[in-house]
Amino acid sequence: MNIEKNKDLTEFSAYKIKSFCEVAYFPECENDLVELYRNNPDLDFTIIGNGNNILFAKEYYDRPFIIMNGNMNKFSIEENHICAEAGVTLLELSEAALKSNLTGLEAFYDIPSSVGGAIVMNAGNKNTEIKDVLTKVRYLSLEDFEIKEMSNSEIKFCYRSSFFQNNSNNIVLKAWFTLKHGNSSDIYNLMEKEKKIRWEKQPREYPNCGSVFKRPKNKFVGPMLDELNLKGFTIGGAQVSQKHSGFIVNTGSATGEDIILLINEIQRRVKLKFNIELEVEQRIIL
Numbered sequence: 001m002n003i004e005k006n007k008d009l010t011e012f013s014a015y016k017i018k019s020f021c022e023v024a025y026f027p028e029c030e031n032d033l034v035e036l037y038r039n040n041p042d043l044d045f046t047i048i049g050n051g052n053n054i055l056f057a058k059e060y061y062d063r064p065f066i067i068m069n070g071n072m073n074k075f076s077i078e079e080n081h082i083c084a085e086a087g088v089t090l091l092e093l094s095e096a097a098l099k100s101n102l103t104g105l106e107a108f109y110d111i112p113s114s115v116g117g118a119i120v121m122n123a124g125n126k127n128t129e130i131k132d133v134l135t136k137v138r139y140l141s142l143e144d145f146e147i148k149e150m151s152n153s154e155i156k157f158c159y160r161s162s163f164f165q166n167n168s169n170n171i172v173l174k175a176w177f178t179l180k181h182g183n184s185s186d187i188y189n190l191m192e193k194e195k196k197i198r199w200e201k202q203p204r205e206y207p208n209c210g211s212v213f214k215r216p217k218n219k220f221v222g223p224m225l226d227e228l229n230l231k232g233f234t235i236g237g238a239q240v241s242q243k244h245s246g247f248i249v250n251t252g253s254a255t256g257e258d259i260i261l262l263i264n265e266i267q268r269r270v271k272l273k274f275n276i277e278l279e280v281e282q283r284i285i286l
């Protein structure tokens with residue numbers, strides 16, 4: 001396993017925020033990860049999947065990070081079942097499904113995420129969520145350092161949440177998905193269609209971490225922010241996207257602090273005007 005001291009984390013954050021950690025571990029397989037935790041039961045590790053939903057609040061972390069991005073990325077396919085390690089990206093997973101003429105992952109083709117991150121957050125769009133294709137998860141419990149498995153129904157998935165979101169002392173190691181046999185060109189066309197829709201609506205040209213806030217009940221975030229004239233509102237290098245107000249983009253030199261200040265100001269104005277407390281969807285790494 002590769003271990004790097006004083007590691008620059010910029011490339012592991014989709015916001016491209018400059019931040020360092022004391023030491024970064026890059027586990028290559030399940031065993032590396034499990035041994036790391038078992039041998040260091042007192043260390044407070046921060047885990048990063050593909051970095052698409054994290055906001056570095058600090059410029060330096062004097063603690064160890066575990067980086068799954070580009071690691072633990074093996075998968076296998078048997079009939080209509082895929083078994084994938086936590087570090088496989090949804091892009092890799094959906095492309096593998098396409099090659100095997102399996103349908104069910106098209107909506108995830110363009111959702112930036114690792115398998116682990118997708119399960120924690122129950123990744124998805126308006127019509128499909130990862131829970132719809134997931135069979136079971138293998139995970140490491142940090143309570144007793146034992147490896148366990150949990151079936152879909154036990155994971156208590158709901159909108160952008162799961163057992164793993166609410167119990168972060170459990171590390172996703174591997175997941176099994178059940179798909180359906182389909183037609184290769186139909187699968188490909190649907191993947192491209194999903195991607196086109198997202199690229200048309202979302203600010204892919206700037207570093208960002210997707211939706212900043214969860215959808216409040218019966219409301220969308222974008223129209224509320226538009227009503228408040230917040231499109232383009234900027235603090236330092238952080239800007240409410242001109243393309244989709246539900247996103248904050250890094251226009252070049254945003255710090256974590258810029259983004260947090262912008263989030264706080266949006267929340268303050270939304271509360272004043274609509275009496276709604278916007279809940280942050282992204283993980284702020286303190």
Ligand SMILES: NC(=O)C1=CN([C@@H]2O[C@H](COP(=O)(O)OP(=O)(O)OC[C@H]3O[C@@H](n4cnc5c(N)ncnc54)[C@H](OP(=O)(O)O)[C@@H]3O)[C@@H](O)[C@H]2O)C=CC1
Nearest residue numbers: 049050051052053054113114116117118121123168172210
């Ligand atoms: N729909 C969309 O367009 C977009 C969606 N997203 C969503 O954001 C998420 C991004 O995933 P990803 O980039 O991989 O995640 P990140 O690297 O951004 O990690 C987010 C959090 O997930 C937890 N986590 C990640 N991997 C694991 C693991 N193996 N086991 C346990 N916890 C883990 C960690 O929190 P902790 O340690 O506290 O549990 C981490 O802080 C996905 O759910 C994706 O759907 C992001 C951008 C756009």
Ligand SMILES: C=C(O[C@H]1[C@H](O)[C@@H](CO)O[C@H](OP(=O)(O)OP(=O)(O)OC[C@H]2O[C@@H](n3ccc(=O)[nH]c3=O)[C@H](O)[C@@H]2O)[C@@H]1NC(C)=O)C(=O)O
Nearest residue numbers: 125126209210211213214215220222223226243244245246
């Ligand atoms: C990007 C993410 O997921 C996205 C996912 O891609 C899209 C599409 O399915 O639906 C959610 O966004 P969203 O709630 O902003 O939905 P959208 O369909 O983009 O927009 C909702 C409504 O707001 C309007 N809208 C959007 C942007 C804007 O600047 N102004 C505006 O008025 C749109 O016209 C639409 O009528 C997910 N976000 C959440 C928090 O649920 C993410 O989780 O990070």
